[in-house]
Amino acid sequence: MSVRARPTSPHLQIYRWTITMAMSILHRATGIANYAGMSLLVIWLVAAAVGQGPLDQVNAIYGSWFGQLVLFGFTWSLVHHMCGGIRHFIWDFAVMMEPGQRSTMAWATLVASITITLLVWTVFVWVK
Numbered sequence: 352m353s354v355r356a357r358p359t360s361p362h363l364q365i366y367r368w369t370i371t372m373a374m375s376i377l378h379r380a381t382g383i384a385n386y387a388g389m390s391l392l393v394i395w396l397v398a399a400a401v402g403q404g405p406l407d408q409v410n411a412i413y414g415s416w417f418g419q420l421v422l423f424g425f426t427w428s429l430v431h432h433m434c435g436g437i438r439h440f441i442w443d444f445a446v447m448m449e450p451g452q453r454s455t456m457a458w459a460t461l462v463a464s465i466t467i468t469l470l471v472w473t474v475f476v477w478v479k
């Protein structure tokens with residue numbers, strides 16, 4: 352039996368990447384990362400509640416270069432997701448929805464999240 356050639360749906364690779372598309376995906380990815388990151392906070396709080404020994408152990412892990420890298424990423428994820436949330440909040444007022452404005456908002460989300468993360472780490476971690 353011959354198979355009829357049917358139209359196929361466009362695949363992901365043929366779409367031109369746009370900043371709004373990237374920020375939409377990042378919003379979901381950071382939402383998922385925030386779930387995982389929150390467990391780090393819970394582990395730290397439980398360790399603190401259990402006693403000085405467990406707290407020292409957790410602090411040693413979180414204070415290692417890898418721990419710091421993960422915490423830096425978690426900070427950025429939280430801040431980026433929050434900025435994305437504020438972007439959605441602005442859209443709730445039915446403003447900034449034109450194509451150019453959407454891109455501006457998407458870029459602003461990225462720039463703001465990187466800037467705020469660096470500020471937070473500068474103030475609370477690097478310069479104490």
Ligand code: HEM
Nearest residue numbers: 378379381382383385386389432433434435436437439440
């Ligand atoms: C640890 C804290 C948070 C976690 C674990 C979290 C997690 C998530 C997840 C998993 C989603 C679903 C993403 C999707 O299906 O596309 C989501 C969506 C959303 N989050 Fe969060 N979130 C957190 C904090 C926040 C904050 C602080 C804000 C606001 C400032 C916010 C605003 C939003 C909004 C507006 C959406 C819906 C986006 C859409 O409609 O596409 N979230 N969040």
